[in-house]
Amino acid sequence: MATCKLTVVHGPDCDFQATAGQNVTLQILEVPGGGLIDFDAGTKYAGQDVPGTPSKTITFTIAAGSNDLEIVYLFSQPDNGRGELHESCDRNPFLDFIRAASKTPVYTICA
Amino acid sequence: MRTLLLFPLLSLTLLAPLRAQAPSVWIPEECQAILKDLDPSLPPEKLASVYDDAFKLKRSPTCYARLFVGNSGVASAGFGDFLKKLEALRTDKQAGASTGAGGGTNLASKGTTAKVLSVAAEYGALTETVNQQVVTVQGSLDAPFAALVRKNLISYCLETSKDSKGCAGEAFYSALRRFSYGVSFNTNPNNQTVNGTASGQPNGAAQPVTFTASGKEVTAWNARFVLWNARDNVSKDFQSKWDAALKSTGTATPSSGGSAGGKGAAGGGGAGGGAAAGKGAAKPAPDTTSADGSVTSTTQLTSAAKALIKPLEDLIASAQIPQPDFDKWHNDSVSALKAVDLKNTDAVSRVWRQRVDLYLAMVQNNNPKVNEAAIAFIQAMSLYDFEQRAFVEAIETKPVATFEYTNNRPLGQASTSNFRLIFDKGFKNGLSLTANGAGTVYNSALPQNIPGVSRFRDAQFALQVQKDLGTVALLGAAALSATYYFQYQNSPAVLNVSPGSLPSGITFTGLPADATQVFATKGDIHVGQIRLVLSPGQSSVRFPLAISYSNRTELIPKPTWKAQLGISYDFDSLFTKQ
Numbered sequence: 001m002a003t004c005k006l007t008v009v010h011g012p013d014c015d016f017q018a019t020a021g022q023n024v025t026l027q028i029l030e031v032p033g034g035g036l037i038d039f040d041a042g043t044k045y046a047g048q049d050v051p052g053t054p055s056k057t058i059t060f061t062i063a064a065g066s067n068d069l070e071i072v073y074l075f076s077q078p079d080n081g082r083g084e085l086h087e088s089c090d091r092n093p094f095l096d097f098i099r100a101a102s103k104t105p106v107y108t109i110c111a
Numbered sequence: 112m113r114t115l116l117l118f119p120l121l122s123l124t125l126l127a128p129l130r131a132q133a134p135s136v137w138i139p140e141e142c143q144a145i146l147k148d149l150d151p152s153l154p155p156e157k158l159a160s161v162y163d164d165a166f167k168l169k170r171s172p173t174c175y176a177r178l179f180v181g182n183s184g185v186a187s188a189g190f191g192d193f194l195k196k197l198e199a200l201r202t203d204k205q206a207g208a209s210t211g212a213g214g215g216t217n218l219a220s221k222g223t224t225a226k227v228l229s230v231a232a233e234y235g236a237l238t239e240t241v242n243q244q245v246v247t248v249q250g251s252l253d254a255p256f257a258a259l260v261r262k263n264l265i266s267y268c269l270e271t272s273k274d275s276k277g278c279a280g281e282a283f284y285s286a287l288r289r290f291s292y293g294v295s296f297n298t299n300p301n302n303q304t305v306n307g308t309a310s311g312q313p314n315g316a317a318q319p320v321t322f323t324a325s326g327k328e329v330t331a332w333n334a335r336f337v338l339w340n341a342r343d344n345v346s347k348d349f350q351s352k353w354d355a356a357l358k359s360t361g362t363a364t365p366s367s368g369g370s371a372g373g374k375g376a377a378g379g380g381g382a383g384g385g386a387a388a389g390k391g392a393a394k395p396a397p398d399t400t401s402a403d404g405s406v407t408s409t410t411q412l413t414s415a416a417k418a419l420i421k422p423l424e425d426l427i428a429s430a431q432i433p434q435p436d437f438d439k440w441h442n443d444s445v446s447a448l449k450a451v452d453l454k455n456t457d458a459v460s461r462v463w464r465q466r467v468d469l470y471l472a473m474v475q476n477n478n479p480k481v482n483e484a485a486i487a488f489i490q491a492m493s494l495y496d497f498e499q500r501a502f503v504e505a506i507e508t509k510p511v512a513t514f515e516y517t518n519n520r521p522l523g524q525a526s527t528s529n530f531r532l533i534f535d536k537g538f539k540n541g542l543s544l545t546a547n548g549a550g551t552v553y554n555s556a557l558p559q560n561i562p563g564v565s566r567f568r569d570a571q572f573a574l575q576v577q578k579d580l581g582t583v584a585l586l587g588a589a590a591l592s593a594t595y596y597f598q599y600q601n602s603p604a605v606l607n608v609s610p611g612s613l614p615s616g617i618t619f620t621g622l623p624a625d626a627t628q629v630f631a632t633k634g635d636i637h638v639g640q641i642r643l644v645l646s647p648g649q650s651s652v653r654f655p656l657a658i659s660y661s662n663r664t665e666l667i668p669k670p671t672w673k674a675q676l677g678i679s680y681d682f683d684s685l686f687t688k689q
Contacts, residue, residue: 010159012441035344036353042416054357072416076344076353078499096160101144104423106169
């Protein structure tokens, strides 16, 4: 299992800190009662489409500087679906909650 | 008296917790969903994440867009474009006449029809003696509603924003979806006759004549109401369909993560022979069409998802304030909320709203046009939300019980009313079962001099087992069904005749000149049918081909073999394509 690349930063400017050039894989953790969730088409990082959607995981390469990860989620329960966003790595750290009420969160990754 | 006093006390006691939960300040549902996660029992890293979600527009753009727009109903303005592509995504639509319309190929009726429109032309006969050619147009009531919304005559509101006023929501739309209708036209060239009767005195070789026309172009009409829909969004079968439908977009990978449960067997049978998504797994395609014409479209969903990004970026750009100002506001806001007892939800709501109001004021001072960006984003989100619901509903909803009323107006026969209950049940591996029970009554009393005559004409029962064959080489999607049909004939079939106007395809020998009605020997009818429905390629055209054997028909008490064939076009799928 790959080592984790993202560090969660609870600051106003950045959400995650990473090193440019590294590949990061994010995954959706579906929780009981929260329905099915997928990364949907339209998901972008640093202005580029993230390939492979719809899917439960996305992989992209960290770009230098401060860049936005624009996520579009697809919910099988559009009203009350929920889950968790994790990095897919050895520690599988929690990154954020996923809610049907917020289908398009944007995270700023600073590198 | 004591009871009268106890009731309001009890009501107040029961309602008290509800009132306590309601925030004292207006907070959109999208934002409430975040505040509900401010649970003091959460691990610190998760709680910190919720604080970020609560105070960052980027993390919760829908919440903040709703705040900008407010609850004024302005979000519904200009929504006409977003409620589009309302199409039949169900897996079990019937295209073609119901049983008894004459000329149909359906020995058993299915629960659902096309949403927008389907047209079917069919030739043959099932319990009737004479083959007929019938064209049937079917649709659902939600399609006109969708058209009104698209024209901005009715506004559609987000289900997560039910507090919006002046808009029709998903509940109303779902109710309309339960109703469908159909009209069958007799297209036989000789379905209408003109009779001339000599009138007045001849003038030499010229004879005045009074012409009368007889014929019925509308051979039947029906109305349906889905009594019971089964919704399934938790089973393994649903998960399989979900994966298969998403896979059909061409870039998706099957579900791999998640703890909600494992993946089930592929291809559950939808009611009436569905499992369109299941077949999609076998051969991915942008729009997956099954043999019965159902279409599970991801094209619109993908388009709506991609269309979100530009308005989202515009909203973020429009809401920008100087970084030092935002940093200070964010840090102060998080600190303010951390100082509140999170168990006091009212205080949490109040403090959060106070902090957010400061931010909204800063943004609106900096860029008064931020509201326009917020509206544009909500419009795009509403479209995505709508398409998402349509996609989910296509997979999860199956009609189980449907009531159908059919008014039959066969040429040369007394009109009848048919009341039918339809039961659909899908199983795994593309198998489905459809059962019908029906009764028919004459719409008017018949002459009592006909032996055994009664208003109660017949009772019917049909059982159909359908196997979804998946995609067959050269033939496309295919489904094979076997149907048994039984008709208890309580009252003999009666034909209206006149010497100058006999029913099409029937001749009489030795019929008295003054006979106006003829009737046949009544008897129970047993019919067995094998039916193949083909849907070549990704087209929306279906070709039902059937052969049936019956012990008799309504008129002829002898066994007979018959063939039925047809063609139908489901306009719903046309509306789903770009």
